[in-house]
Amino acid sequence: MLQDRFGRTIDYLRLSVTDRCDLRCSYCLPARFKGFEEPAHWLSFAEIRRVVAAFAALGVRRVRLTGGEPLLRKDLPQLAASLSALGLDDLSLSTNATQLLRFAPALKQAGVTRVNVSLDSLDRACLAGITGRDAHTAIFAGIMAAKAAELTPLKLNMVAMRGVNEQDIIPMAEFAMQHSFILRLIEAMPMGASGRNTAFLDLGPVREMLVQRFALQPEVIELGGGPARYWKTPDGLGRIGFITPMSQHFCASCNRVRLTVDGTLHLCLGQEHSVALRPLLRQGISDEALQQVIREAIELKPERHEFNEAPQKIIRFMSQTGG
Numbered sequence: 220m221l222q223d224r225f226g227r228t229i230d231y232l233r234l235s236v237t238d239r240c241d242l243r244c245s246y247c248l249p250a251r252f253k254g255f256e257e258p259a260h261w262l263s264f265a266e267i268r269r270v271v272a273a274f275a276a277l278g279v280r281r282v283r284l285t286g287g288e289p290l291l292r293k294d295l296p297q298l299a300a301s302l303s304a305l306g307l308d309d310l311s312l313s314t315n316a317t318q319l320l321r322f323a324p325a326l327k328q329a330g331v332t333r334v335n336v337s338l339d340s341l342d343r344a345c346l347a348g349i350t351g352r353d354a355h356t357a358i359f360a361g362i363m364a365a366k367a368a369e370l371t372p373l374k375l376n377m378v379a380m381r382g383v384n385e386q387d388i389i390p391m392a393e394f395a396m397q398h399s400f401i402l403r404l405i406e407a408m409p410m411g412a413s414g415r416n417t418a419f420l421d422l423g424p425v426r427e428m429l430v431q432r433f434a435l436q437p438e439v440i441e442l443g444g445g446p447a448r449y450w451k452t453p454d455g456l457g458r459i460g461f462i463t464p465m466s467q468h469f470c471a472s473c474n475r476v477r478l479t480v481d482g483t484l485h486l487c488l489g490q491e492h493s494v495a496l497r498p499l500l501r502q503g504i505s506d507e508a509l510q511q512v513i514r515e516a517i518e519l520k521p522e523r524h525e526f527n528e529a530p531q532k533i534i535r536f537m538s539q540t541g542g
């Protein structure tokens with residue numbers, strides 16, 4: 220089992236399979252971003268599988284494929300199938316859903332258990348304003364395809380922004396409840412210039428408003444072992460999660476690390492501590508030595524992010540690290 224210096228068990232890996240995206244969400248990736256990783260630096264599927272196998276041998280049972288937009292990586296279901304063959308407990312995917320109509324059945328067949336979809340508004344114009352593209356039709360077709368393929372429980376991730384999509388929070392909650400999706404509201408983090416320039420909305424008062432509106436009660440069980448704190452409707456069928464890295468951080472229970480497409484292992488979203496695995500993989504490191512490097516890397520995991528104290532610190536964008 221992987222344990223860091225602060226006694227936290229690390230049992231969850233976020234795996235970014237590309238830093239490319241077909242959307243340009245205002246808080247995530249600048250419209251004219253030029254700093255994409257060159258293909259020669261992308262880990263191959265075989266390299267990714269080796270790293271995931273090493274993590275699995277060290278007790279990591281849950282992996283999430285992310286990006287950029289993971290469905291832009293060619294043959295992603297093939298990679299999913301090879302990772303799922305490692306016998307993980309949970310193989311999930313974060314996506315913007317623009318390609319889900321095409322891929323949902325193949326992902327299910329490949330062993331992907333569930334998907335999280337980023338959706339910041341139901342309103343076409345508002346959504347296009349945030350994503351930089353009118354992809355409303357493809358996104359909603361993709362979401363329904365995922366529901367039909369039973370990539371569930373399907374979570375909708377909504378970055379809540381003051382003066383941008385606040386008015387969509389209640390319609391999003393109703394939409395989620397109508398389809399048995401779980402809505403998760405997320406506070407924007409100052410990652411890269413895009414994140415820093417986002418109008419921050421404190422989710423504390425939003426939660427109070429939603430508790431009143433839907434008579435929500437706190438959920439006792441944890442869903443998915445992630446950072447969200449869940450509240451449920453009295454009949455137990457509707458759920459809303461709150462991810463509050465800024466107003467109430469959850470670093471003490473952080474259980475994850477992130478691998479980027481270029482093979483860099485990031486120990487914290489809000490710090491620079493990292494270890495480059497690609498050179499080691501390409502120099503022919505053994506499985507045992509790779510596991511030892513990962514154990515030592517976990518020792519570097521910092522206690523907490525410093526987004527509030529040092530909001531200018533993280534220059535990489537979320538799309539580069541993998542959200």
Ligand code: SAM
Pocket residue numbers: 240246247285286287288289313314315316335336337376377378405406407408409410413414537538541542
């Ligand atoms: N393309 C996929 C998607 O849309 O879900 C996966 C990558 S995206 C970077 C993963 C998640 O990061 C999304 O839910 C997105 O909303 C979130 N995200 C990106 N930038 C963020 C920021 N500055 N603060 C908080 N969340 C952010």
